[in-house]
Amino acid sequence: MNRGSVRLKACAKINLSLSVMGSRPDGYHEMDTVMQSVDLCDEIIIEKACNINVICEGIGAGENIAVRAARAFFAAGGIEGGAKVTINKNIPAAAGLGGGSADAAAVLCGLNSLYGADMPYEKLVEIAAGLGADVPFLINGGTARARGIGERLTPLNGIYGYAVIIAKGDKKGSTAEMFRRLDDGGNYLRPNIESTVSALNSGNIDALLRSLDNSFSCLWKNSGVRRCLADSGADRVSLSGSGPSWFAIYKSVSVAKVALTKLKAQGTECYLCLPQNKSIFFE
DSSP, X not given: OXXXXXXXXXXXXXXXXXXXXXXXTTSOEEEEEEEEEEXXXXXXXXXXXXXXXXXXXXXXXXXXXXXXXXXXXXXXXXXXXXXXXXXXXXXXXXXXSOHHHHHHHHHHHHHHHHTTOOOOHHHHHHHHHTTOTTHHHHHHOSEEEEEETTTEEEEOOOXXXXXXXXXXXXXXOOHHHHHHHHHHHOOOOOOOHHHHHHHHHHTOHHHHHHHOOXXXXXXXXXXXHHHHHHTTTOSEEEEOTTSSEEEEEESOHHHHHHHHHHHHHTTOOEEEEOEESOSEEEO
């Protein structure tokens, strides 16, 4: 291809419901979750280059999953090439919103287009599975159930038309530490993901709202952010990922806008979002 660069937006995700099924012999945890893309996005520019260079304020190249994504793409495609990747972050880091994973998915999709590799979706998902549990979903996004370690995806009907406020809570340790804490606690909730799937596919919003929960919620029992969202007129509040971000769903966008103003006045870091039917947007 003659193009020397591509520009993309990479959307965050929320876990509508998340059930940790237990640890696996390989050290990972078996998951069953329903994820939804929302329009809180990082902005990414990918340019052809001689080597791989990722520029992202506040995150060193050695820590950035986007570097590993680029390396994995070139290795999988047998392509000799490089890329300069500039990431403008809008998705909070280490917040349970898949920000780094969204960037990695965007790098895979962007390089596939930039280098004219024509890798099929299935191949991109295969590469993504080696990068992190959220990355396979974020190749396409929308609404989907993810099982295993995130690689087994089933598309679902979305919750389009409803408003979502995401509020970031207290800092947390690494995701691995959160899993250790969950395992150490022993008896934690395993939400019934089938209920969430059934409610989505039938379009029953009330049943959906009742079904939402997260195994990691037990680690955030004293969250002040959760209480603020619950008092804001939300129809349902739940945790995303392993935290610390909570999200609230509002049937009324106008109620959500009022809630956002009040939450920001209280000093809460929060974002008003709308669900999206995909996660990667080429500009």
